[in-house]
Amino acid sequence: MELEQIRFQINELNTELLHLFEKRMQLCGQVAEYKKEHHMDIFVPAREVEILEWVKANSKKEFATYDLEFFNCLLNLSRSYQQSIVGEGAAAPIPAVRTERLLLLPLSLEDAEPVFSLTSKPDITKYMRFDTHSSIEETRSLIARYCEPGNLAYKVLLAQTGEFIGVFALKISKEVPAAADVSLFLSPESWNLGYAGEILCVAEDMASNFMQADSLLAYVVADHIASCHTLEKAGYHVQKTLFFGEGDATLNVYQLSLHSKNN
Numbered sequence: 001m002e003l004e005q006i007r008f009q010i011n012e013l014n015t016e017l018l019h020l021f022e023k024r025m026q027l028c029g030q031v032a033e034y035k036k037e038h039h040m041d042i043f044v045p046a047r048e049v050e051i052l053e054w055v056k057a058n059s060k061k062e063f064a065t066y067d068l069e070f071f072n073c074l075l076n077l078s079r080s081y082q083q084s085i086v087g088e089g090a091a092a093p094i095p096a097v098r099t100e101r102l103l104l105l106p107l108s109l110e111d112a113e114p115v116f117s118l119t120s121k122p123d124i125t126k127y128m129r130f131d132t133h134s135s136i137e138e139t140r141s142l143i144a145r146y147c148e149p150g151n152l153a154y155k156v157l158l159a160q161t162g163e164f165i166g167v168f169a170l171k172i173s174k175e176v177p178a179a180a181d182v183s184l185f186l187s188p189e190s191w192n193l194g195y196a197g198e199i200l201c202v203a204e205d206m207a208s209n210f211m212q213a214d215s216l217l218a219y220v221v222a223d224h225i226a227s228c229h230t231l232e233k234a235g236y237h238v239q240k241t242l243f244f245g246e247g248d249a250t251l252n253v254y255q256l257s258l259h260s261k262n263n
């Protein structure tokens with residue numbers, strides 16, 4: 001077939017795809033209106049897993065990875081469009097932060113792949129309050145929780161190269177009133193270089209200025225000596241200890257009062 005003829009057919013398909021895509025987006029807009037009215041989350045991991053599983057089961061072997069990427073892209077666009085509907089008049093966007101060596105940019109579901117490269121590593125998750133992720137969907141759910149309204153969630157990049165090295169989030173504490181809960185994990189290559197200290201300084205600023213928090217909380221596995229030292233150096237004190245796992249591992253709950261700092 002002549003190139004011109006093939007391109008003619010591609011153009012015809014483009015017309016169909018464009019109409020189908022816009023029809024899909026319109027329906028997603030209706031879902032967003034419903035969610036807005038019923039105060040529901042935009043991101044519904046179970047529904048997305050169902051769709052992606054369906055794609056896997058129905059795609060031609062030759063195109064399977066492309067099909068998945070195409071649908072992942074559709075889901076991302078659908079969420080952004082829904083966000084634009086639900087988010088009207090919502091809180092101000094999260095500001096980017098530059099420290100001496102790091103660039104902190106707002107975290108989003110689009111960062112799931114690099115984040116999964118860390119959340120799937122037992123060497124990292126053994127220090128975290130979540131289990132090692134075996135699927136990217138678990139990571140997407142974690143990101144969605146970190147990005148809930150009122151929280152501040154960032155991806156951590158090296159300022160010089162833009163290389164992704166980890167995740168930092170401040171979440172409204174569910175346990176302690178007016179406290180912000182710090183979550184931080186970095187790739188092992190970035191450990192022991194003082195990055196956590198740099199991020200903890202940002203945490204103090206952001207928690208008092210953007211979250212109106214009175215204190216910061218950090219939950220650290222007691223065995224993680226380096227993290228305990230970093231927090232102690234930044235002025236945090238162990239407020240209590242908890243037991244987890246089989247009951248033999250200790251979690252230190254560190255707290256830093258922001259009042260005493262500010263006054």
Ligand SMILES: C=C(O[C@@H]1C=C(C(=O)O)C=C[C@H]1O)C(=O)O
Nearest residue numbers: 028031042043044047048075078
């Ligand atoms: C459209 C919805 O919202 C989101 C987007 C989806 C989609 O585009 O198909 C699916 C699940 C949700 O994460 C929905 O909840 O059905």
